[in-house]
Amino acid sequence: MSETTITTKLYAQGGDTAFPKIVLPEIPDLAKIEVYESNGGYGALKKAVGMQPDAVTDEVKKSGLRGRGGAAFPTGLKWTFMPKQTEKTKYLAINADESEPGSFKDRQILEFNPHQLIEGIVIASYAMGIKTAYVYIRGEYYKWTQILQKALDEAYSRGYVGENILGTGFSANIYMHRGAGAYICGEESGLMESIEGKRGYPRVKPPFPAQNGLWGNPTTINNVETIANVPAILWNGAEWFSKIGAQKHPGTLLFGVSGHVNTPGVFELPSGTLLTDIIYKYAGGVIDGKQIKMVIPGGSSMPPLRGDQLEGVRMDAESLKAVGSAVGTGGVIVMDEDTDLVKVLLRVTKFYWHESCGQCTPCREGTGWMRKILQRMSDGNGKVEDLDLLLRVANNIEGNTICALGDAAAWPVKFTIQRFRKELEEEVLQQARNAA
Amino acid sequence: MFTEENLRRVEEIKKRYPKPMAALLPVLWVAQEQFGWISEDVMRYIADLLGVPFNHVLGVVTFYTMYNRKPVGKYHIQVCANVSCMLRGSDNLIEHLENRLGVKVGETTSDKLFTLSEVECLGSCGTAPMMQVNNDYYDNLTSEKIDNLLEEFKKQANH
Numbered sequence: 271m272s273e274t275t276i277t278t279k280l281y282a283q284g285g286d287t288a289f290p291k292i293v294l295p296e297i298p299d300l301a302k303i304e305v306y307e308s309n310g311g312y313g314a315l316k317k318a319v320g321m322q323p324d325a326v327t328d329e330v331k332k333s334g335l336r337g338r339g340g341a342a343f344p345t346g347l348k349w350t351f352m353p354k355q356t357e358k359t360k361y362l363a364i365n366a367d368e369s370e371p372g373s374f375k376d377r378q379i380l381e382f383n384p385h386q387l388i389e390g391i392v393i394a395s396y397a398m399g400i401k402t403a404y405v406y407i408r409g410e411y412y413k414w415t416q417i418l419q420k421a422l423d424e425a426y427s428r429g430y431v432g433e434n435i436l437g438t439g440f441s442a443n444i445y446m447h448r449g450a451g452a453y454i455c456g457e458e459s460g461l462m463e464s465i466e467g468k469r470g471y472p473r474v475k476p477p478f479p480a481q482n483g484l485w486g487n488p489t490t491i492n493n494v495e496t497i498a499n500v501p502a503i504l505w506n507g508a509e510w511f512s513k514i515g516a517q518k519h520p521g522t523l524l525f526g527v528s529g530h531v532n533t534p535g536v537f538e539l540p541s542g543t544l545l546t547d548i549i550y551k552y553a554g555g556v557i558d559g560k561q562i563k564m565v566i567p568g569g570s571s572m573p574p575l576r577g578d579q580l581e582g583v584r585m586d587a588e589s590l591k592a593v594g595s596a597v598g599t600g601g602v603i604v605m606d607e608d609t610d611l612v613k614v615l616l617r618v619t620k621f622y623w624h625e626s627c628g629q630c631t632p633c634r635e636g637t638g639w640m641r642k643i644l645q646r647m648s649d650g651n652g653k654v655e656d657l658d659l660l661l662r663v664a665n666n667i668e669g670n671t672i673c674a675l676g677d678a679a680a681w682p683v684k685f686t687i688q689r690f691r692k693e694l695e696e697e698v699l700q701q702a703r704n705a706a
Numbered sequence: 707m708f709t710e711e712n713l714r715r716v717e718e719i720k721k722r723y724p725k726p727m728a729a730l731l732p733v734l735w736v737a738q739e740q741f742g743w744i745s746e747d748v749m750r751y752i753a754d755l756l757g758v759p760f761n762h763v764l765g766v767v768t769f770y771t772m773y774n775r776k777p778v779g780k781y782h783i784q785v786c787a788n789v790s791c792m793l794r795g796s797d798n799l800i801e802h803l804e805n806r807l808g809v810k811v812g813e814t815t816s817d818k819l820f821t822l823s824e825v826e827c828l829g830s831c832g833t834a835p836m837m838q839v840n841n842d843y844y845d846n847l848t849s850e851k852i853d854n855l856l857e858e859f860k861k862q863a864n865h
Contacts (some may be wrong), residue, residue: 371788371789371826409735410825410829447731448735450731453826467725467728467758467766468765601831614792622789
């Protein structure tokens, strides 16, 4: 990252606006409240509570901020879905269930910048008139649960969370809710079921969470990275944010790069950064200088790209859509020329089979069938026609389930076969020869 | 069954939610901390404590993978086997651990020191291959690193 000037100030104020670090500023010990405060932290909250709640939502809406949890839905718009005149208690749920294979970016915020997340939660609560927020954190993130809880305790003790925040009369509580090992709880309605103390079975939508969420009350669910952007937007204004990166998907994105690269890690870069820059400039290129066979650009459920078609691909929602994929969680998985694609597909499919909640038959049974077919291909007992069989099963899952896990299971299979048909046929034949 | 301290924690947890059922996941965590695993007796106890049906508790415990339904070793080794770790050689590490510990995935060593599990993505893909032992993450693993860690754990256990 030496080639770029790094903006080290909180909320990315001043410095180089070409490469702002909005959610992961490089300030040592920022997780400590005194460091966060001495860098101007909680200043955005002070500014926000001096505004009308609707004006806060408007600012977020105008900024163009889109959700960082996978769907890239406009955040401000989501907030406006919450009813204003209601007798019901409103809730905010923060999705820190980060479980999409290849995604490890929200963990960085929890570890290095927890106060900006807390500040964002309080601002969001103020904007929507919410008095109770839950942070749903995956059970495996024990260490990060401790870190965030400590930060939360500090924020409570200094009056940024709790009763009568900053003397404004506005009160909001934040509670941690630890999951216990279930990918499906990252799906927003599965997450709400899990907070309610149930199995994480996704709900049929509509009704949507803003009408019928936690305990039947209006609820908004936002991702960690999304909310961590909010203080910087309030501090610098919507216009500032809207000019960073890709126009239709502005801001920075956290790209988590893993697989066959020399220096894997999480890189905060403007949206619309070239995928090849992320791989070669930031992640140090491919190990042993090999060619790339396949890249999954946004976590394991997103359609993969061919290694020979990466030139010019930009990492934002619209650009990736144009090349038949999606930005997802920004989890970039790089696979070199020697990668066994059947093995990869088998591993990915095994995951979705294991994590399917079992409510919908196409997903529950289909993922199992795809796994069996891929297993026999991997064992050398496969036939080239099995690829068509896999496509048939995948097509029967896609669009036929309550939640998006079905699509997430179908897409890797469907698009890998569509885009790597020749390679897969050769692999199947080769594995059959090896077995013989 | 819960210690007095844990009963106090349960009361604190219940205050966070409008309905007692919502306390179920956190209370199960308290139970696993105290007992090491969740037996049927513990499930019945928690069902009474929170006023929810036993079958609901059973349904929840069996849905989530992290609640142990049988005792596990002092060190619960959970190796990530998902794509990013697989690309960096997690298959070999699991095989190595099976050989070193003399157990298969899902089993516990006869001295009750180690349980070996294969798990799904733990969100540490940039430092693959990796594993979780009890609450801690161990990153950028090699066979040698694993051998050293096992020695370390054995030493700790003898103290």
